[in-house]
Amino acid sequence: MKENKLNELKKEYDKLQIKYGAKELDSIYNGGCIDNPDICFVFMNPTGRNIASSKEWKGIKSPWIGTKNIWKLFYQLGFLDSDIYNKIQSIKGSSWTEEFAKEVYDDVKKHKFFITNLGKCTQIDARTIPDKVYLEYLDLLYKEIEIINPKVIVLFGNQVSSLVLDRKISVSLCRKEEFIKNINGKDYSFYSVYYPVGNGIFNMDKSVEDINFIKEIIR
Secondary structure, X not given: OHHHHXXXXXHHHHHHXXXXXXXXXXXXXXXXXXXXXXXXXXXXOOEOOOXXXXXXXXOOOOOOOOOOHXXXXXXXXXXXXXXXXXXXXXXXXXXXXXXXXXXXXXXXXXOOEEEEEOOOXXXXXXXXXXXXXXXXXXXXXXXXHHHHOOOEEEEEOHHHHXXXXXXXXXXXHOOOOOEEEEEOOEXXXXXXXXOOOHHHHHHHHHHHHHHHHHHHHHO
């Protein structure tokens, strides 16, 4: 039932990909535990580095397929089995198969977390996406959250945090601070965390520290 509801949202994401994304690439959706995950991680938007964005890719179209750095974060958090992590680090991104991508996300599901992006519009590169584009995805993200019903939502970076929480957020000033937002009659718990990849790679230790703090609260 939840999977069907999430699949319905994909039609809307694909319309927005045509409007805002690279025409030669597909939307990247989400992946992981969809049944009350401990944490829902919300990133910015996918790029062509995710090999699942290729129109030839017939497997799952989930975030960070064919990349390395973000999986370091999840491994340091204890959210990834060592054999999966070691394989991710040992092979080229282009060597990910559709079967291996499923294996990785089966492991994500086992560790009870969910990965998504605010914007699903895949770009060729890591160009800046204006707020007005992300805002078109906001209600769809809220629907995702309603469907999966996570215990906690972690927002990465100032831009995503500010848009989702509808207030000016500076991660450096609100580390480990809980924000409550009501979505369709239910209160959800949000935290804003440093973006841990790309230019934010040097903040990964802070991201790990803050998410470990959040994990303790969940327990």
